[in-house]
Amino acid sequence: MEALKRRIKTDGRNLGGGILKVDGFINHQVDPDLMQACGRELARRFAPARATKVLTAEISGIAPAFCAALALGVPVVYARKQRPITMPDQVYLTLAPSHTKGLSVELIVSPEYLRATERVLIIDDFLATGQTILGLARLAGAAGAAVVGIGVVIEKTFEGGREALRPLGVPIEALARVADMRDGRIVFAN
Amino acid sequence: MEALKRRIKTDGRNLGGGILKVDGFINHQVDPDLMQACGRELARRFAPARATKVLTAEISGIAPAFCAALALGVPVVYARKQRPITMPDQVYLTLAPSHTKGLSVELIVSPEYLRATERVLIIDDFLATGQTILGLARLAGAAGAAVVGIGVVIEKTFEGGREALRPLGVPIEALARVADMRDGRIVFAN
Numbered sequence: 001m002e003a004l005k006r007r008i009k010t011d012g013r014n015l016g017g018g019i020l021k022v023d024g025f026i027n028h029q030v031d032p033d034l035m036q037a038c039g040r041e042l043a044r045r046f047a048p049a050r051a052t053k054v055l056t057a058e059i060s061g062i063a064p065a066f067c068a069a070l071a072l073g074v075p076v077v078y079a080r081k082q083r084p085i086t087m088p089d090q091v092y093l094t095l096a097p098s099h100t101k102g103l104s105v106e107l108i109v110s111p112e113y114l115r116a117t118e119r120v121l122i123i124d125d126f127l128a129t130g131q132t133i134l135g136l137a138r139l140a141g142a143a144g145a146a147v148v149g150i151g152v153v154i155e156k157t158f159e160g161g162r163e164a165l166r167p168l169g170v171p172i173e174a175l176a177r178v179a180d181m182r183d184g185r186i187v188f189a190n
Numbered sequence: 191m192e193a194l195k196r197r198i199k200t201d202g203r204n205l206g207g208g209i210l211k212v213d214g215f216i217n218h219q220v221d222p223d224l225m226q227a228c229g230r231e232l233a234r235r236f237a238p239a240r241a242t243k244v245l246t247a248e249i250s251g252i253a254p255a256f257c258a259a260l261a262l263g264v265p266v267v268y269a270r271k272q273r274p275i276t277m278p279d280q281v282y283l284t285l286a287p288s289h290t291k292g293l294s295v296e297l298i299v300s301p302e303y304l305r306a307t308e309r310v311l312i313i314d315d316f317l318a319t320g321q322t323i324l325g326l327a328r329l330a331g332a333a334g335a336a337v338v339g340i341g342v343v344i345e346k347t348f349e350g351g352r353e354a355l356r357p358l359g360v361p362i363e364a365l366a367r368v369a370d371m372r373d374g375r376i377v378f379a380n
Contacts, residue, residue, distance in 0.1 A: 021276040028277070029267045030305040032260035059268075062252045070222035077219045078249075086211040087218070113219040 001041050001175040004153070005188055006083070007034060014181050018156060020111075026153060027060035027125055038175055039067020042123060042151040045173045051121035053077060055114070055140060057096075057107055057132050064153050065123040072121070077114060079107040079136060088112070092142045096135030109136045109143075116144030127152040127174055128182040130161030135166055154178060157189050191231050191365040194343065195378055198366055204374050208318075215342070216343060217250035217315055223323040228365055229257020232313060232341040235363045236375060239338040241311035243267060245304070245330060247286075247297055247322050254343050254351060262311070267304060269297040269326060278302070282332045286325030297325045299333075306334030317342040317364055320351030327358055344368060347379050 013021040025031040054076040056065030056072070062078050069076035081093055083091060087110050095104045113178035114120075121142045122133055133150055140147050147170050155161065155174035158181070192328070201212040215221040244266040246255030252268050259266035273281060273377050277300050285294045304310075310330045312323055323340055337360050345351065345364035348371070355362055371375035 015276065019275060022280060023274070023276050023300065024263075024303065028260070028270065028274070028300060029265050030256060031265055032256060033263070035256070036260060058249045059252070059270075062249070063256055066220060066222060066225070066253055066256060069220070070226060073223070075215075075219050080218065080249075084218070086205065086213050110213065110218060113214065138344070146376055 001038065003034065003037060004106050004176045007031075008154070008178075008186060012186060014184050014186050017182070018181055020154065020178060020181065020186070022154065026063075030063050035063050035072075036067050038064055038153050039069075040071045041175055042068040042173065043071030046121055046151060046171070049121060049171065050119055051058045051148055052117075052119045053121070054115070054123050055079065055109075055120050055136050056123050057081075057136060060126075064125055068121070068151065072182065075113075077109060079109050079139060081105050081107065083108050092139045094135045094138045094142070094146065095132045101151040107132070107139060109139050112146055114140065114143040117141055118143065118145035119148045120145050121148055122150045123152070126151050127155040127161040127165075127172075128159040131166035133161070133165060149173070152161065157180070191228065192248065193224065194366045197221075198344070198356075198368075198376060202376060204371050204376050208349065210344065210368060210369055210371065210376070212344065216253075220253050225253050226257050227252055228343050229259075230261045230350070231365055232258040232363065235262030236311055236339045236341060236361070239311060239361065240309055242307075242309045242336055243304070243311070243335075244313050245269070245299075245310050245326050245344060246313050247271075247326060250316075251314040254315055258311070258313050258341065265303075267299060269299050269329060271295050273298050273299065282329045283326045284328045284332070287321045297322070297329060299329050301333065304330065304333040304335055308333065308335035309338045310335050311338055312340045313342070315343050317351040317355075317362075318349040319343040320354035323355060325349070339363070346371070
């Protein structure tokens, strides 16, 4: 998606160590028009998957997942990292190793909103090691639901996430694929 | 907003102790069409305030704030509760007592995205005691920015939030005002 890549080139920053700072338009401050365009493009690419629900993880997955769900006309569920008091005692819970935090986080979804009949499209802001998305896929699996696709705004191709997700056997789409961040550069894959 | 009130009547649940469960359409699973309608209505009500930025707190403020920002055509910033590694060392930080969690949470905004020239519209999902919104107003104040309005999806009028926010001297709008939750009921204010 060219508008996204241009924005990453203009406003993204390579902080070193594989860390891409895009918090001016994606995950602290959000540019709503750009994010809506991302959601529409993800919805277009996954239209054949006939998803009935979008699933993401709080926090920074919420905006892109919401926009994809809006464009697809289906509800979006964001997995919580802490169980709110409004959630039933029986939940789907899995642990996902957090790449940037160096520990595991819980991902929790209420069974009320993830059913065995569901066709789940997983959306997140980043695909890096793929651990969060694998956790979301486990939650869908625990519910007996089918994962029908995985879409992300930005993929870092050098962190192995796509390979980690391949066993799921579903289409994976990234709107911008960053292939190289060595020496301060931000190089997109072809 | 009648569509919202109907939905609360249909799908909301009074869990007792003043807890309103709306996680089927607002803050775990989100109905994108309803949320977009909420955002548009908040944008309509605050059009005269000429906001240049929407400010909210992660997590459940993100969806309504995003929708209001999309409708207003301005960026949205969500205050983080943990400082991500992409954030500079110098940040705006305040503590907000958490009503439902029984402890204080940090609210953190990068100075990169909150400037003294900004006209800030604060949006959240709930107005209860008002403590989170007061925290967001302190962050705006620390940046030297002007708060020009406060909008929420649901207000619980019996928890004193509107009174707590009155000293800010800005318009406060709620799309649904719940006035009484005693005896399992959900009664809207007139």
